[in-house]
Amino acid sequence: MIIKIDSKDAKNLIPKRSKLSSKIDGGKVLIVAGGAGLHGAGILSALAATRSGAGYTHLMTDLVKYPWVKFPDFILHKFSLTELKKNSKDVIAMGPGLGTAESKKKLLRFLIKSKIEKVVLDADALTMLSTMKVKQLPSTWILTPHEGELARLLGVTSTSVKKKRVEHLIMAQKKFGCVVLLKGAESLISDGKRIQKVSNGTVALAKAGTGDVLLGMIAAFYAQGLNQVEATVLGTFIHGQASADWMKKGNDHLSLRPMDLIEQIPKTIFKLRGNVVKV
Numbered sequence: 338m339i340i341k342i343d344s345k346d347a348k349n350l351i352p353k354r355s356k357l358s359s360k361i362d363g364g365k366v367l368i369v370a371g372g373a374g375l376h377g378a379g380i381l382s383a384l385a386a387t388r389s390g391a392g393y394t395h396l397m398t399d400l401v402k403y404p405w406v407k408f409p410d411f412i413l414h415k416f417s418l419t420e421l422k423k424n425s426k427d428v429i430a431m432g433p434g435l436g437t438a439e440s441k442k443k444l445l446r447f448l449i450k451s452k453i454e455k456v457v458l459d460a461d462a463l464t465m466l467s468t469m470k471v472k473q474l475p476s477t478w479i480l481t482p483h484e485g486e487l488a489r490l491l492g493v494t495s496t497s498v499k500k501k502r503v504e505h506l507i508m509a510q511k512k513f514g515c516v517v518l519l520k521g522a523e524s525l526i527s528d529g530k531r532i533q534k535v536s537n538g539t540v541a542l543a544k545a546g547t548g549d550v551l552l553g554m555i556a557a558f559y560a561q562g563l564n565q566v567e568a569t570v571l572g573t574f575i576h577g578q579a580s581a582d583w584m585k586k587g588n589d590h591l592s593l594r595p596m597d598l599i600e601q602i603p604k605t606i607f608k609l610r611g612n613v614v615k616v
């Protein structure tokens with residue numbers, strides 16, 4: 338049976354803060370993303386994490402080379418194994434725009450070998466994973482492939498994944514032993530016990546960079562104390578809902594920028610909590 342997530346389910350998962358909360362309660366996220374020419378990917382993930390409640394957002398990226406940084410919201414690091422080790426108690430979200438060079442593989446191998454607890458892998462991190470001999474990953478990890486990435490991970494064609502999405506999702510979950518989110522118009526999440534479906538997203542999301550936003554959102558909810566399944570479910574639901582809310586404001590589905598989605602996050606969360614507002 339596939340369980341469909343609705344707004345009530347999502348509302349119950351939204352992290353709460355008290356008057357006395359501090360940034361510690363928001364947890365820490367380290368985004369490892371954005372290699373040469375693809376800095377935008379890391380910025381999208383990091384901004385989305387900040388907008389979704391992460392107390393601290395660190396971004397490990399090539400961006401430090403550039404003096405025109407306009408994003409004071411997060412703490413920047415250059416790619417470094419030492420720095421990754423220092424942050425390995427945080428939620429580590431790796432992949433967008435990272436490339437697949439040996440130096441990046443080294444970072445991923447460290448996470449796998451050291452069984453770092455809270456890791457979310459997307460994009461190029463999934464491509465690197467598909468070339469590695471890995472038995473099982475910790476059950477606390479999250480993989481967020483689209484159909485093409487899932488096909489790479491399983492060594493099958495994306496046409497066969499498209500035809501039998503549930504079956505391939507289950508295969509991937511069994512192969513890696515962690516949470517797998519198969520993205521698409523209908524996103525499916527498996528943790529090996531059950532499959533949950535999130536289908537509130539709109540076609541406006543069919544645009545490069547929206548997956549990078551989703552990664553940052555899931556990582557932020559994970560850092561705020563939700564478990565790996567809850568964080569995936571909530572991130573995917575709010576991501577989808579943000580696209581729907583953005584369209585309700587009179588925007589055409591062709592025009593969504595990933596940055597629009599990031600700007601929509603606060604309003605969508607606020608509304609989902611039960612506040613009556615214009616989206």
Ligand SMILES: NC(=O)C1=CN([C@@H]2O[C@H](COP(=O)(O)OP(=O)(O)OC[C@H]3O[C@@H](n4cnc5c(N)ncnc54)[C@H](O)[C@@H]3O)[C@@H](O)[C@H]2O)[C@@H](O)CC1
Pocket residue numbers: 374375376377378379432433434435436460461483484485486495545546548549
């Ligand atoms: N602002 C930026 O710098 C951005 C950087 N990005 C990064 O740019 C790099 C390249 O992005 P690409 O979009 O080429 O990478 P993808 O891995 O998404 O796409 C590569 C190929 O995979 C297949 N594919 C993609 N989506 C599929 C689907 N849903 N079903 C079946 N097959 C599918 C297609 O053959 C496609 O050409 C990645 O590292 C990505 O993270 C993107 O995330 C977009 C934004």
Ligand SMILES: Nc1ncnc2c1ncn2[C@@H]1O[C@H](COP(=O)(O)OP(=O)(O)O)[C@@H](O)[C@H]1O
Pocket residue numbers: 460483520521522523524538539540541542543544545546547548549550551576
């Ligand atoms: N037709 C669609 N309807 C709803 N959501 C979609 C649709 N197409 C793509 N999406 C969503 O958009 C996001 C795209 O992510 P991804 O393919 O990883 O892009 P990128 O890596 O370029 O950021 C996913 O969350 C996916 O579920």
